[in-house]
Amino acid sequence: MELDALILSRLQFAFVIAFHIMFPAFTIGLAAFLAVCEGLWLKTKRDVFLRLYLHWVKIFALAFAMGVVTGVVMSYQFGSNWSVFSDKTGNVLGPLLGYEVLTAFFLEATFLGVMLFGWKRVGNRLHFISTLAVSVGTMISAFWILSANSWMQTPQGHEIGPDGRFYVTSWMEVIFNPSFPSRYVHMMLAAFITTAAVIMAAGAIQVLRGRVTEPTRWQMRMAAGTLAVLMPLQIWAGHWSGEIAHHYQPAKVAAMEGWWETKEGQPTILFALPDQENKRNIAEIGIPGLGDVVVGGEKPLKGLDAFPDSEHPPVFIVFWSFRIMVGAGLGLLGIGLWGLWLWRTQKLTKPGIFHILAIPGGTLGFIAVISGWVVAEVGRQPYTVYGLLRTADSVSPVPAGQVAFSLMVFMVIYAIIFTAGIVYMARIATRGFDDQPAGPPAAEKRAPGTPLGAVADPAETLEDKEAGTTPAAS
Numbered sequence: 001m002e003l004d005a006l007i008l009s010r011l012q013f014a015f016v017i018a019f020h021i022m023f024p025a026f027t028i029g030l031a032a033f034l035a036v037c038e039g040l041w042l043k044t045k046r047d048v049f050l051r052l053y054l055h056w057v058k059i060f061a062l063a064f065a066m067g068v069v070t071g072v073v074m075s076y077q078f079g080s081n082w083s084v085f086s087d088k089t090g091n092v093l094g095p096l097l098g099y100e101v102l103t104a105f106f107l108e109a110t111f112l113g114v115m116l117f118g119w120k121r122v123g124n125r126l127h128f129i130s131t132l133a134v135s136v137g138t139m140i141s142a143f144w145i146l147s148a149n150s151w152m153q154t155p156q157g158h159e160i161g162p163d164g165r166f167y168v169t170s171w172m173e174v175i176f177n178p179s180f181p182s183r184y185v186h187m188m189l190a191a192f193i194t195t196a197a198v199i200m201a202a203g204a205i206q207v208l209r210g211r212v213t214e215p216t217r218w219q220m221r222m223a224a225g226t227l228a229v230l231m232p233l234q235i236w237a238g239h240w241s242g243e244i245a246h247h248y249q250p251a252k253v254a255a256m257e258g259w260w261e262t263k264e265g266q267p268t269i270l271f272a273l274p275d276q277e278n279k280r281n282i283a284e285i286g287i288p289g290l291g292d293v294v295v296g297g298e299k300p301l302k303g304l305d306a307f308p309d310s311e312h313p314p315v316f317i318v319f320w321s322f323r324i325m326v327g328a329g330l331g332l333l334g335i336g337l338w339g340l341w342l343w344r345t346q347k348l349t350k351p352g353i354f355h356i357l358a359i360p361g362g363t364l365g366f367i368a369v370i371s372g373w374v375v376a377e378v379g380r381q382p383y384t385v386y387g388l389l390r391t392a393d394s395v396s397p398v399p400a401g402q403v404a405f406s407l408m409v410f411m412v413i414y415a416i417i418f419t420a421g422i423v424y425m426a427r428i429a430t431r432g433f434d435d436q437p438a439g440p441p442a443a444e445k446r447a448p449g450t451p452l453g454a455v456a457d458p459a460e461t462l463e464d465k466e467a468g469t470t471p472a473a474s
Contacts, residue, residue, distance in 0.1 A: 006395045008403040009081040012410065014377075016074045018370050019414055023067030025369045028142060028188070029195025030060045031135035033222070038128050048214045051433060055215065056199075059425050061116055064108075066421050073410070081403065085384050085394035092158055092166050092174060093148050100144035108137035139188065146187055150180035152385050153376065154248045160388070178248055182241040183376075189234040190372070194365025196226035197332055200339065201362025202429040204355035211432035212349045220339065220348050227336025234329060239294075245379075246295055249386060250302045251311055252379035255318040257291060258284070259303040266291030266301045274315040279304065313381040321374040328368035335361045 034053055041049035075097075078086045086093075114122060114130035122130070151157075157173025158166045168174055200223035206216045246253045254260075258269045260279045267286035275282055295301060304312055335358055342348040380386055384394045 003400065003404070005398055005400040005403050006392055008400055008407060009077075009395050009398075010391070012081060012403060012407040013074070013077055014374075015407065015410060015414075016070065016077065017373070019418060020067065020070035020074050021369055021373055022366050023063050023070060024138070024142065024145075025187075025191045025194045025366070026198065027060060027063045027067055028138040028191035029193070030056060030063065031131075031138045032192060033195055033199070034060060035128075035131045035135045036222075038131050042124055042128055048218050051215045052219055055433065056429075057116065059428055061112075062421060062425050062428075064112065066418060070418075080406075081396050081398070082384075082394055083396040085389070088165050088389060088394070089152075089385060090165075092151065092168055095168075096144055096148040096151075096175070100141055100148075104137045104141035104144065108134050108141065111137070142187060142191070143184060146184045147175050147177070147180050149376075150183050151175075151177045153177075153183075153380060154179040154244070155385050155388060166385070166388075179241070179244050182237065182244050186234070186237040186241050186372075189230055189237055190365065190369050192226060193230050193234060193332055194369060196223040196230070197335065197365040198362045198429070199223040200227070200335065201359050203349075204358035204362075205430040206432040207349050207355050208351050208359075209430075209432065213433040215433040217349050221343055224336055224339030224343055224348065227332055228340040229336075231329065231333035231336055235333075238329070242295070249379065251304065251307045252313060252318065252375075253295065254302055254304045254306075255313045255315045255379055256322040256375060257295070258315070258319050259291070259301065260305060261303040262300050262306045263303065264292065264300040265289040266295070266303075268294055272319070274319050276312065276315045310382065313379050318375055318379045321371045321378065324371040325368050325375060328364040328371065331361060331364050332368070335364075 034057055037049045037053040037056070040046070041053065111130040111133035114127065115134050118127055118130060151174055154177045155166075156177050157168060157170040157175075159169050161167050199219050203216050203220035203223065206212065207220075242253065242256075257266065258272050258274055258281050259266055260281070265288060267288045268290035269281065269284055269286035272281035272284040272286070274280075292299065292301060304315070335354075338354055339348060339358070342350075342354060382390050382392065384391050
């Protein structure tokens with residue numbers, strides 16, 4: 001395979017988006033978790049939920065910042081590496097991405113300041129509203145991004161002008177294109193599940209280190225319950241998304257399933273080594289006829305022989321990425337059900353095999369998200385806008401050497417900066433909680449006439465108590 005500008009541009013975009021997507025997937029779920037913790041603290045006045053909030057909000061701030069940085073880098077590539085694509089689709093995708101900034105990013109940025117630094121300056125209810133606003137903002141942001149990407153998968157509501165550019169004829173059809181609802185639900189559930197897996201892994205490390213406190217118990221209970229409840233819903237959402245893909249992108253589904261021939265009684269292939277050159281599977285292990293039951297739809301189910309060779313996506317990558325995603329999902333379901341059973345038997349915070357396995361299990365959500373994104377994006381090939389604009393016709397006319405150089409720069413910088421950031425977040429997440437109460441709720445609503453700054457900051461109150469520097473201690 002020749003490393004021309006097209007291949008290098010695709011590799012560069014894949015590298016950058018693989019880094020970027022981890023942070024939104026984590027922050028969407030973590031923002032919701034923080035809102036739940038603060039809401040429970042206000043409702044129950046139980047100190048444990050405040051301590052959980054103050055612990056995880058630091059990680060959220062770092063992850064949010066890293067997500068913004070990687071997103072900005074990714075957006076620049078539309079102009080540098082994919083200028084033809086940007087020119088032809090800008091009338092559709094430009095406003096969608098603009099709506100994301102106007103309705104979501106500004107909302108998040110505004111209330112993020114109150115959420116992180118407003119304990120002394122606003123009352124409890126307004127601070128909680130700020131946390132909710134940030135959480136809702138992350139979901140709105142995902143709404144517009146998924147809408148734009150889904151339009152590229154199942155384009156509608158447009159016309160192509162004489163100049164080759166796409167022009168919108170119906171914004172409702174563009175935004176709510178056929179694949180958007182299922183993909184949005186699938187992504188939101190993935191974000192919540194990814195965060196729950198990370199929180200469970202952090203709790204497992206604390207248990208194995210002998211640092212079991214009340215916040216540790218509660219974060220593991222909440223994580224186990226989230227995984228056990230949401231994973232079955234995620235399996236349903238994934239099936240729904242697959243049905244839509246089968247209807248609008250049958251070549252993608254054929255590659256996912258490893259079907260080379262159109263026939264009735266398609267198997268569900270568990271293992272194979274797809275050989276795209278000879279259009280066959282090597283060492284295939286499958287269940288005959290189950291594909292018809294799982295996928296459904298018209299009979300016979302189309303194989304890749306129903307499409308020209310030029311319309312085939314890279315089968316090996318799509319086939320195995322799909323199985324990695326499914327395997328990671330099943331692993332997360334197992335962790336959730338196992339954790340729920342341990343909670344029921346009061347063994348969730350007793351060190352054992354579960355905790356050893358839950359630590360690498362914290363990466364399964366990210367693995368599922370990235371591999372699922374590979375299925376969606378590589379499975380769409382050879383198009384950027386499915387069926388209408390080919391990837392080869394979307395790339396910028398830049399020399400391959402320039403793309404290769406920028407790719408190497410990205411890899412070095414990301415390896416240094418983001419590895420350090422991820423390691424630092426992991427250290428914060430796993431260091432545990434000091435087994436002391438944070439004291440009574442410290443950010444009480446300010447009484448009329450009380451000057452700004454007179455209300456104690458819960459974060460400072462907690463840190464002072466842990467350091468033994470409260471007025472009582474001194």
